[in-house]
Amino acid sequence: MREGPDFTAIASLIGDPARANMLTALMSGKALTAGELAVEAGVSAQTASSHLHKLQDAGLLKLQKQGRHRYYSLSGDNVAQTLEALMGLAAGLGHMRTRTGPRDQALRTARVCYNHLAGDLGVQMFSAMRRQGHFEFCDTGLDLSEAGQRFVAALGISAQAMPRSKAPMCRECLDWSVRQSHLAGRLGRAMLARFETLGWARRVPDTRIVQFSDRGLSEFNALF
Incomplete structure (x- = not known):
């Protein structure tokens, strides 16, 4: 080059x-x-x-x-973001693994993308938050609006109390299976951690699958 x-x-x-x-x-x-x-x-x-x-x-x-x-x-997050983008490119061009199994649909429904929620439910959450006016554009891309800060506070997340990091507060991450964006950044990490703390979701051991309980899915769908 x-x-x-x-x-x-x-x-x-x-x-x-x-x-x-x-x-x-x-x-x-x-x-x-x-x-x-x-x-x-x-x-x-x-x-x-x-x-x-x-x-x-x-x-x-x-x-x-x-x-x-x-x-x-x-x-770091930038490596995970690059890998997820390559997965999306491969999926879009039809380069899929030939081995299929019961985990395929579960991965598409909800999975961990490094430290945040991806899959159908991750895209659903991000789309709903955008529609509800929880984000605003800033010099670095996306940030929480005042409405968004009130929303996550009601969920039990303090934006001010999040650990300091080089990662942005909010970032779009292209989802390889849905090929729309889900939420990454410090907020994406905090949201998934909160769902786990509330008992709505758990990570399936030795996989990237995130499994929601019936109650958790009901609460999730009510919010998003």
Whole structure:
């Protein structure tokens, strides 16, 4: 490439099937060990270690050490956003995995996109909040309007008390299965955490699926 950032090295790293499986597994927002990621990628521990070093060196992963254990996670929201966008591009062009199963519809209904709610319900929530005037445009993109601040406060979320972060308060994230936007950013993270605290939803272990209870879905639909 003659001009601009050189994205070919990163594209090559993401394009390897084993590494792509590792990155997809980390879209759950959880930190995983090299052994767990080797299972996700279907490769040996030695091969997984080589892949992880390459992804870490490229800045796509970060490593945390706790005692004898080493945990890998995505290095930030921008990596998750890029992966979700690539999934949307692949889905739009018909490049879908041939293996199907009962989890497919559950993933499309509600799933974790790194740390926020995605899928049909994530898009439903974001669309409803926009219709209800809970967002306003600002220099950085989207922010909560006064009505939005009152709305999330009634839900039990204090925008002022959110942890400081480089991530924006509100950000659109293109959903790969619906191909419309869902809510990301610090607010998206806080909303999903609040649904879990209220007992409306839970994350299905070892998957990206978010499962709503009957009561939780009823409360969710009443709000959105």
